[in-house]
Amino acid sequence: MAVVTGDSRGLRLAVRYLVLALVGTIFLFPLIFMVMSSFKPTAQLLSDTSSLRAFLPVGDISLDNYFAAFRRAPIGLFVFNSVFITVVTVVASLFLCSLAAFSFVYMNWKGSGLLLSIMLATLIIPFETIAIPLLLFVSRLPWIGLDGLEFGWLNTYRVQIIPWIADALTVFLFVQYFKDLPRELIEAARVEGATWWQIYRRVVMPLAGPVIATAAILKSLKMYNEQYLWPLIVVQDEAHRPIMVGLGYFFQLNVVWGEVMAYLSLITVPVLAFYLILQRAFIASIASTGVKG
């Protein structure tokens, strides 16, 4: 039988760390390239790409690209729009999707299984196939606002928020998690006299921390990073544009890559901060719910 010595264990550990460091570096390179390039003039940025200098803060380093980026686009407004749309959508989505899942799992109403299956089937429909019908739909929808009744949701925050609240993936995550909670907890609460709402609020949701974290992170990343096509077609005014549409400001006749990199660095900051703060919860929740993003 082979004997595992302290030395061979150390060697194995060293190899493991080396591989992890290598993979980590490969993933980190684009990020480093983006940040470093944002400090360089376009000519140097392009010439540096043929060497490792592309990843180092060398040559003509300045914040000029950042100043230029701020002059070119209202970055603060775009970041605010994206953060606002993301936060409202995620909060509303967590609330409504968890309620739907609660009903599917615990309330045993007729047809609930069929409806859940139909809803999950919508996961396979690509958004691009419904974008135009949805556009026609929202362009005629009524809304009662401060100015009274109006028609058409275009050029608003709500058109970027409401269609994204109900989400089959989020419902599915909650359904799976709720199914794994001991049923006796719900039954005990029922015997004690709790209403369905009380069971949801006082028993189920306080125990749903891991799935809330998972769903919140997945939804936030989707709303912040991937919202491009929909806002592009439903928002024409600058006041409601999110960051990804804002990127278009930098791809006009003359592309200044340094400014593009500066813009990308700026809009990446909130995501990185969000991820770093919630990193532990994110990893724990991915581990406990068995979901990969």
Place this chain on the structure above:
Amino acid sequence: MAHVSLKGVCKSFGRTEVIKGVDIEIEDGEFVVFVGPSGCGKSTLLRMIAGLEDITAGTLEIAGKVVNDVPPKDRGIAMVFQTYAIFPHMTVRENVAFGLTINGVPKAEKAEKVAEAARILQMEHLLDRRPSELSGGQRQRVAIGRAIVRDPAVFLFDEPLSNLDAALRMDMRLEIGKLHQDLGATMVYVTHDQVEAMTLADKIVVLKDGEVMQVGSPMELYHHPANLFVAGFLGAPSMNFISVETQAVSDGRARVTNAALDPIEVSTTGRDIQTGSKAILGVRPQYLVPSATPSEGMLHGNVLLTERLGAETVVEVGLKDGTRVIAALGEDRVLEPGIEIGLGFDPAQAHLFAEA
């Protein structure tokens, strides 16, 4: 306190009928235990009383009111679950007070009731802990505490001790017995453990395949089992069954024998036993006694196995007709495997059943 009455109660899941017309009367303050093997429907029956399962047919009354369609919270019941079902994100105090909190009971009254329950269950020092910091027995006590504070008409226990280790199970069993004495409440208790059933119950309901086999006091069931199932289910080790032939039947007594059994007369009370028919003779292991001198009704065989337990010796004997029987001797005896042995018994302690 409340009277609970089940009349012709049935339950089906799809086409599968799991409870088949059950009639049970539970008196005020009575401790009733439902026992039976796994899948006999005892937990389903309890959940039907709790309102956690619908009743397919029949009537369920609690305190004189038909409650078939009444939600669990309005039935005046409290339930203790096998898995405790205490809320892991709440302290013991919050758990015990849960029902009071959601029903809007004033703070002072709530605190008083929680303190009283904690005193009864001797868990005052645990009130600010979380369930994860408690042992299994302590968790079960919290679950019982949650039931007590609601002052229910009927307590329902669904195998509350089966997740505990043997020593703790005995302690908790005694505590539940004492709780019943102190509160005098109606209690319905489900278990597959016959020791719990025998020690706690005023009345035992033995169930099999969704049907009631017998209802009665523990001793009534032990000494006068209605059928082979009840006879075999209650008592440890289980009752020995020996296939016999009936030589003569008269005046409520039958003379029986077989290849390993010297003829003996036993009572046939209430059984349909005919002369010349086959029957089953049942004798509990505790009533079999080794005897050197031939006597009426002696069983002849060879020792197969001996288990010496100190104060008791359990002997497995292979009878001459091929049947294996167990004798539980109330003393420490050395009986070598293979030796011939004669086992005598008091015919008054034997039961005769018609062969199925």
